[in-house]
Amino acid sequence: MTSGMEQAKRPVSRWLAGPYGHPIHPILVTVPIGAWVASLVFDLSSQAVSDPAFLTRGSMWLIGIGVLGALAAAMVGFLDLFAIPPGTTAFRTAIVHMSLNLTITVAYAANFLWRRDGGGLDDAVAPGPLVLSVAALAALGVSGYLGGKLAYHYGVRVADETTQAEGYRH
Template identity: 70%
Template sequence: MTSESQLPAKRPVSASLAGPYGHPFHPILVTVPIGAWVAGLAFDIASHVVDRPGFLTQSSEWLIGIGVIGALLAAVVGFLDLFAIPAGTPAFRTALIHMTLNLLVTAAYAVNFLWRRGDYTDGGSVGLGPLVLSAVSLAVLGVSGFLGGKLAYRYGVRVADESTQAEGYRAGRSTGDANSPV
């Protein structure tokens, strides 16, 4: 059962900006930087394996830039979700740590992008420094992702209340399209 203290964290501050009730935008937006940065690290490593690594080095730089832009967009929506969590609660403290780690990772990737800027023009592999920075940043992002999961799955931030969730488990006709599996 959802308590009164949890209700604000379940409702969006602005449905048009943060996503409607039960469908927050933040979880879908974070897939952009995560995917870009994981692929970027894979390209970094691969640049040390192939004969002509310039295309991988250049692609990794682009992926890091795309990830930074995606992370900034996800952060805007994440801030809106943060404002819905009551201050002084374990959920709020977890959200602050999650936010801080994400901002640090985004800053590290912005530095990494600038560090690499134009390095691919010589056709060489990604340098050891930028590669290590990507790996460490991705590890910190994993910790932050764990905390994000805790916010959603343990504390129920921006997750529909149990009575709304129960609609998906009632036998018979759903409230949606009868031909839709969802």
């Protein structure tokens, strides 16, 4: 295994980024993904009920929870980024992944403020915030694909094949 590949598999800080072969970033991203998917379900459901206030307010708070979760995931994700050798295809993929995620997080933070300050929390979600949520969630799908490519294709922060083979011994 080349030294660059080995470097990308080892944490910059075991205590902050997670131990070898078991990074923290992938588990943290489930918070914003789950919150933002649920917020869109609430948004769409608010369009179909007679009293949408609970769904509209719930969606706004799910967006806020997602933003906080994304910030936590980003901090740990930066540590994973530092493990990847600069100038590599994996590093360029990680930069695009990070840039998309930061843009998505800003979009959701703006969406939260738009909803909070725009009123209408007793009505169905307005078309503008709804469209922003759909677009941000679509971008999140692209970014998630890139994150999967980093882990499953390039093996960033994944144990090397010798270590993985231990799980298949009788």
